[in-house]
Amino acid sequence: xxxxxxxxxxxxxxxxxxxxxxxxxxxxxxxxxxxxxxxxxxxxxxxxxxxxxxxxxxxxxxxxxxxxxxxxxxxxxxxxxxxxxxxxxxxxxxxxxxxxxxxxxxxxxxxxxxxxxxxxxxxxxxxxxxxxxxxxxxxxxxxxxxxxxxxxxxxxxxxxxxxxxxxxxxxxxxxxxxxxxxxxxxxxxxxxxxxxxxxxxxxxxxxxxxxxxxxxxxxxxxxxxxxxxxxxxxxxxxxxxxxxxx
Numbered sequence: 001x002x003x004x005x006x007x008x009x010x011x012x013x014x015x016x017x018x019x020x021x022x023x024x025x026x027x028x029x030x031x032x033x034x035x036x037x038x039x040x041x042x043x044x045x046x047x048x049x050x051x052x053x054x055x056x057x058x059x060x061x062x063x064x065x066x067x068x069x070x071x072x073x074x075x076x077x078x079x080x081x082x083x084x085x086x087x088x089x090x091x092x093x094x095x096x097x098x099x100x101x102x103x104x105x106x107x108x109x110x111x112x113x114x115x116x117x118x119x120x121x122x123x124x125x126x127x128x129x130x131x132x133x134x135x136x137x138x139x140x141x142x143x144x145x146x147x148x149x150x151x152x153x154x155x156x157x158x159x160x161x162x163x164x165x166x167x168x169x170x171x172x173x174x175x176x177x178x179x180x181x182x183x184x185x186x187x188x189x190x191x192x193x194x195x196x197x198x199x200x201x202x203x204x205x206x207x208x209x210x211x212x213x214x215x216x217x218x219x220x221x222x223x224x225x226x227x228x229x230x231x232x233x234x235x236x237x238x239x240x241x242x243x244x245x246x
Contacts, residue, residue, distance in 0.1 A: 005169060005170040005171075005233070006156075006167060006168065006169070007168040007169065007170040007171075007174075007175060008158070008165075008168075009031060009032060009035070009158055009161060009165045009168070010158070010160060010161075011175075012031065012035065012168065012175060012178055012179065012182070013028055013031055015179050016031075016179050016183065019179060020179075020183055020193070020195075020196065021194075022183075022186065022193070023194075024191070027182070027185075027186045027191075028161075029161075029163075030185070031182055032163060032166065034181060034182050034185045035165075035166055035168060035178055035181075035182070036153060036166045038177070038178055038181040038182075038215075039166060039178075041215065042174075042177070042219040042222075043219060044169065044174070044219050044222045044223070045166070046153070046154035046166065046167040046169075046233070046236035047151045047152065047153060047154055047236060048151065048152065048154040048236055049150070049151055049152075050149070050150065050151075050152045051147060051148070051149045052064075052147070052148050052149075053145055053146075053147055053148075054137070054145060054146055054147075054148055055144065055145050056139065056143050056144055056145055056146055059138060059139045059140070059141070059142060060136055060138050060139070061136070061139070061145075061146055061148070062135060062136055063135040063136070063137060063148065063150075064135075065135075065152055065153075066135070066152075067132070067134075067135050067150060071150050071151040072084075072148065072149070072150045073148070073149040073150070074130050074146055074147070074148050074149075075146065075147040075148075075149070076128075076143065076146060076147075077143065077144070077145055077146065077147065079147075082128050082129060082130050082139070082146070083128070083129050083130075084129060084130055084131065084132070085129040085130065085131045085140075127140075127141075128140065128141050153166055154166070154167050154236045167236065169222050169225065169226070169233060171218065171221055171222050171225055172221075173214065173217055173218040173221045173222075174218040174219075174221065174222050176214055176218070177211060177214040177215050177217075177218035178218075180207050180210040180211040180214060181207075181211045181215075183196060184198070184207035184208045184210075184211050187207060
Protein backbone atom coordinates (compact mmCIF):
# COMPACT_ATOMS: atom_id res chain seq x y z
CA UNK A 1 0.00 0.00 0.00
CA UNK A 2 1.31 3.43 -0.92
CA UNK A 3 0.34 6.20 1.46
CA UNK A 4 1.62 9.71 1.99
CA UNK A 5 3.88 10.72 4.86
CA UNK A 6 5.23 7.23 5.44
CA UNK A 7 8.61 6.92 7.09
CA UNK A 8 10.52 3.85 5.92
CA UNK A 9 12.53 1.67 8.24
CA UNK A 10 15.62 2.48 6.20
CA UNK A 11 15.16 6.19 6.90
CA UNK A 12 15.14 5.54 10.65
CA UNK A 13 18.11 3.17 10.50
CA UNK A 14 20.04 5.72 8.48
CA UNK A 15 19.35 8.39 11.09
CA UNK A 16 20.45 6.12 13.94
CA UNK A 17 23.65 5.21 12.14
CA UNK A 18 24.41 8.83 11.22
CA UNK A 19 23.56 10.34 14.63
CA UNK A 20 25.08 7.73 16.90
CA UNK A 21 27.80 6.08 14.79
CA UNK A 22 27.24 2.60 16.21
CA UNK A 23 30.29 0.49 15.42
CA UNK A 24 28.47 -2.82 14.86
CA UNK A 25 25.43 -3.76 12.79
CA UNK A 26 23.72 -6.61 14.64
CA UNK A 27 21.15 -4.13 16.00
CA UNK A 28 19.66 -3.42 12.57
CA UNK A 29 17.46 -6.56 12.27
CA UNK A 30 15.93 -5.73 15.66
CA UNK A 31 14.78 -2.23 14.74
CA UNK A 32 11.39 -3.32 13.36
CA UNK A 33 10.45 -5.02 16.65
CA UNK A 34 11.78 -2.11 18.72
CA UNK A 35 9.80 0.39 16.67
CA UNK A 36 6.61 -1.65 17.07
CA UNK A 37 7.08 -1.63 20.85
CA UNK A 38 7.81 2.09 20.95
CA UNK A 39 4.82 3.04 18.79
CA UNK A 40 2.61 0.87 20.96
CA UNK A 41 3.80 2.58 24.14
CA UNK A 42 3.13 5.98 22.55
CA UNK A 43 -0.30 4.77 21.38
CA UNK A 44 0.48 5.67 17.78
CA UNK A 45 0.87 2.12 16.51
CA UNK A 46 -1.03 1.78 13.21
CA UNK A 47 -3.51 -1.10 13.28
CA UNK A 48 -5.81 -2.53 10.63
CA UNK A 49 -8.44 -5.24 10.42
CA UNK A 50 -7.12 -8.35 8.76
CA UNK A 51 -8.82 -11.61 7.79
CA UNK A 52 -7.02 -14.94 8.01
CA UNK A 53 -7.98 -18.50 7.14
CA UNK A 54 -6.60 -20.83 9.81
CA UNK A 55 -6.32 -24.59 9.62
CA UNK A 56 -7.88 -26.47 12.52
CA UNK A 57 -6.28 -29.59 13.98
CA UNK A 58 -8.04 -31.48 16.75
CA UNK A 59 -10.35 -28.49 17.26
CA UNK A 60 -7.46 -26.07 17.79
CA UNK A 61 -6.32 -23.26 15.45
CA UNK A 62 -3.03 -21.47 16.07
CA UNK A 63 -2.95 -17.72 15.40
CA UNK A 64 0.45 -16.77 13.91
CA UNK A 65 0.87 -13.32 15.50
CA UNK A 66 0.01 -11.58 18.75
CA UNK A 67 -3.75 -11.78 19.06
CA UNK A 68 -5.98 -8.87 20.09
CA UNK A 69 -8.57 -10.67 22.24
CA UNK A 70 -10.98 -7.72 22.43
CA UNK A 71 -11.35 -7.34 18.67
CA UNK A 72 -11.47 -10.92 17.41
CA UNK A 73 -14.32 -12.40 15.36
CA UNK A 74 -14.37 -16.05 14.34
CA UNK A 75 -16.42 -17.55 11.50
CA UNK A 76 -17.07 -20.99 10.11
CA UNK A 77 -16.02 -21.72 6.55
CA UNK A 78 -19.68 -21.12 5.61
CA UNK A 79 -19.50 -17.57 6.97
CA UNK A 80 -21.46 -18.07 10.21
CA UNK A 81 -20.04 -16.21 13.18
CA UNK A 82 -18.99 -18.39 16.12
CA UNK A 83 -19.66 -16.81 19.51
CA UNK A 84 -16.97 -16.76 22.15
CA UNK A 85 -17.79 -18.81 25.22
CA UNK A 86 -19.63 -16.72 27.83
CA UNK A 87 -19.80 -13.89 25.29
CA UNK A 88 -22.90 -11.73 25.09
CA UNK A 89 -22.92 -12.17 21.32
CA UNK A 90 -25.65 -14.32 19.85
CA UNK A 91 -25.27 -17.05 17.30
CA UNK A 92 -24.83 -16.26 13.66
CA UNK A 93 -27.67 -14.94 11.57
CA UNK A 94 -27.56 -17.72 9.01
CA UNK A 95 -31.19 -18.80 9.16
CA UNK A 96 -33.87 -17.63 11.57
CA UNK A 97 -35.43 -19.32 14.56
CA UNK A 98 -38.64 -19.53 12.51
CA UNK A 99 -37.00 -21.73 9.90
CA UNK A 100 -35.67 -23.96 12.66
CA UNK A 101 -39.13 -24.49 14.14
CA UNK A 102 -40.70 -25.06 10.73
CA UNK A 103 -38.23 -27.80 9.80
CA UNK A 104 -38.69 -29.50 13.15
CA UNK A 105 -42.49 -29.52 12.79
CA UNK A 106 -42.67 -30.56 9.15
CA UNK A 107 -40.40 -33.53 9.69
CA UNK A 108 -41.29 -34.93 13.12
CA UNK A 109 -40.88 -38.54 11.98
CA UNK A 110 -38.28 -38.46 9.25
CA UNK A 111 -37.50 -41.88 7.74
CA UNK A 112 -34.21 -40.91 6.12
CA UNK A 113 -32.07 -41.26 9.20
CA UNK A 114 -31.33 -37.52 9.17
CA UNK A 115 -31.59 -35.65 12.43
CA UNK A 116 -33.19 -32.47 11.11
CA UNK A 117 -32.90 -30.67 14.41
CA UNK A 118 -29.16 -31.35 14.42
CA UNK A 119 -28.89 -30.07 10.85
CA UNK A 120 -30.74 -26.87 11.73
CA UNK A 121 -28.67 -26.32 14.85
CA UNK A 122 -25.49 -26.60 12.79
CA UNK A 123 -26.86 -24.16 10.26
CA UNK A 124 -27.66 -21.60 12.93
CA UNK A 125 -24.44 -22.10 14.88
CA UNK A 126 -26.39 -23.23 17.97
CA UNK A 127 -24.11 -24.71 20.61
CA UNK A 128 -20.94 -23.76 18.77
CA UNK A 129 -18.38 -21.56 20.50
CA UNK A 130 -14.70 -20.92 20.93
CA UNK A 131 -12.33 -19.99 23.73
CA UNK A 132 -8.96 -18.27 23.57
CA UNK A 133 -5.84 -19.67 25.16
CA UNK A 134 -3.03 -17.29 24.35
CA UNK A 135 -2.75 -17.39 20.57
CA UNK A 136 -4.71 -20.63 20.32
CA UNK A 137 -8.39 -20.70 19.34
CA UNK A 138 -10.07 -23.76 20.78
CA UNK A 139 -13.38 -24.89 19.28
CA UNK A 140 -16.08 -27.20 20.62
CA UNK A 141 -16.86 -28.73 17.22
CA UNK A 142 -15.01 -30.37 14.35
CA UNK A 143 -14.00 -28.45 11.23
CA UNK A 144 -10.99 -28.27 8.94
CA UNK A 145 -10.58 -24.49 8.99
CA UNK A 146 -12.05 -21.25 10.32
CA UNK A 147 -11.97 -17.60 9.26
CA UNK A 148 -10.63 -15.12 11.82
CA UNK A 149 -10.90 -11.33 11.71
CA UNK A 150 -8.90 -9.22 14.14
CA UNK A 151 -6.98 -5.98 14.42
CA UNK A 152 -3.27 -6.44 13.84
CA UNK A 153 -0.27 -4.20 13.43
CA UNK A 154 -0.39 -2.54 10.01
CA UNK A 155 2.75 -3.54 8.14
CA UNK A 156 4.33 -3.33 4.71
CA UNK A 157 6.89 -5.69 3.20
CA UNK A 158 10.34 -4.14 2.92
CA UNK A 159 12.32 -5.71 0.08
CA UNK A 160 15.67 -4.49 1.38
CA UNK A 161 15.25 -5.90 4.88
CA UNK A 162 13.20 -8.88 3.66
CA UNK A 163 10.61 -8.65 6.43
CA UNK A 164 7.32 -7.05 7.38
CA UNK A 165 7.88 -3.61 8.88
CA UNK A 166 5.44 -1.37 10.78
CA UNK A 167 4.09 1.76 9.14
CA UNK A 168 5.65 4.84 10.71
CA UNK A 169 4.18 8.31 10.32
CA UNK A 170 6.76 10.75 8.97
CA UNK A 171 7.03 13.24 11.81
CA UNK A 172 10.27 14.87 12.98
CA UNK A 173 9.66 14.45 16.71
CA UNK A 174 8.54 10.86 16.22
CA UNK A 175 11.67 10.07 14.22
CA UNK A 176 13.84 11.56 16.96
CA UNK A 177 12.03 9.68 19.73
CA UNK A 178 12.26 6.35 17.89
CA UNK A 179 15.99 6.83 17.29
CA UNK A 180 16.62 7.40 21.01
CA UNK A 181 14.46 4.41 21.92
CA UNK A 182 16.40 2.14 19.57
CA UNK A 183 19.71 3.34 21.04
CA UNK A 184 18.33 2.70 24.52
CA UNK A 185 17.34 -0.86 23.53
CA UNK A 186 20.75 -1.40 21.92
CA UNK A 187 22.56 -0.42 25.12
CA UNK A 188 20.09 -2.43 27.22
CA UNK A 189 21.46 -5.57 25.59
CA UNK A 190 24.84 -4.94 27.22
CA UNK A 191 26.41 -3.18 24.24
CA UNK A 192 28.72 -0.23 24.87
CA UNK A 193 28.92 3.14 23.16
CA UNK A 194 31.81 5.58 23.12
CA UNK A 195 29.56 8.51 24.09
CA UNK A 196 26.15 7.42 25.37
CA UNK A 197 25.58 5.53 28.61
CA UNK A 198 22.41 4.42 30.39
CA UNK A 199 24.09 5.16 33.75
CA UNK A 200 24.82 8.77 32.87
CA UNK A 201 23.05 11.45 34.92
CA UNK A 202 23.45 13.85 32.01
CA UNK A 203 20.17 13.79 30.02
CA UNK A 204 22.03 14.63 26.82
CA UNK A 205 24.08 11.43 27.13
CA UNK A 206 21.45 9.02 28.43
CA UNK A 207 19.20 7.56 25.68
CA UNK A 208 16.60 6.39 28.19
CA UNK A 209 16.17 9.91 29.58
CA UNK A 210 15.98 11.31 26.05
CA UNK A 211 13.30 8.78 25.10
CA UNK A 212 11.23 9.58 28.19
CA UNK A 213 11.47 13.29 27.52
CA UNK A 214 10.39 12.97 23.87
CA UNK A 215 7.81 10.17 23.70
CA UNK A 216 4.76 12.14 24.89
CA UNK A 217 5.66 15.19 22.80
CA UNK A 218 6.15 13.00 19.74
CA UNK A 219 2.83 11.19 20.22
CA UNK A 220 0.98 14.50 20.61
CA UNK A 221 2.63 15.90 17.51
CA UNK A 222 1.61 12.86 15.44
CA UNK A 223 -1.99 13.06 16.64
CA UNK A 224 -2.17 16.76 15.76
CA UNK A 225 -0.83 16.04 12.27
CA UNK A 226 -3.31 13.22 11.72
CA UNK A 227 -6.24 15.33 12.85
CA UNK A 228 -5.25 17.99 10.31
CA UNK A 229 -4.44 15.74 7.35
CA UNK A 230 -4.66 11.99 7.78
CA UNK A 231 -4.02 11.19 4.10
CA UNK A 232 -5.13 7.60 4.53
CA UNK A 233 -3.61 7.15 7.97
CA UNK A 234 -6.93 7.50 9.78
CA UNK A 235 -7.94 4.09 8.40
CA UNK A 236 -5.17 2.54 10.47
CA UNK A 237 -6.27 3.96 13.79
CA UNK A 238 -9.46 2.14 14.78
CA UNK A 239 -9.27 3.12 18.46
CA UNK A 240 -11.79 5.89 19.03
CA UNK A 241 -9.66 7.29 21.82
CA UNK A 242 -6.87 8.01 19.35
CA UNK A 243 -8.74 10.16 16.84
CA UNK A 244 -12.03 12.02 17.31
CA UNK A 245 -14.91 10.71 15.24
CA UNK A 246 -17.09 13.09 13.28
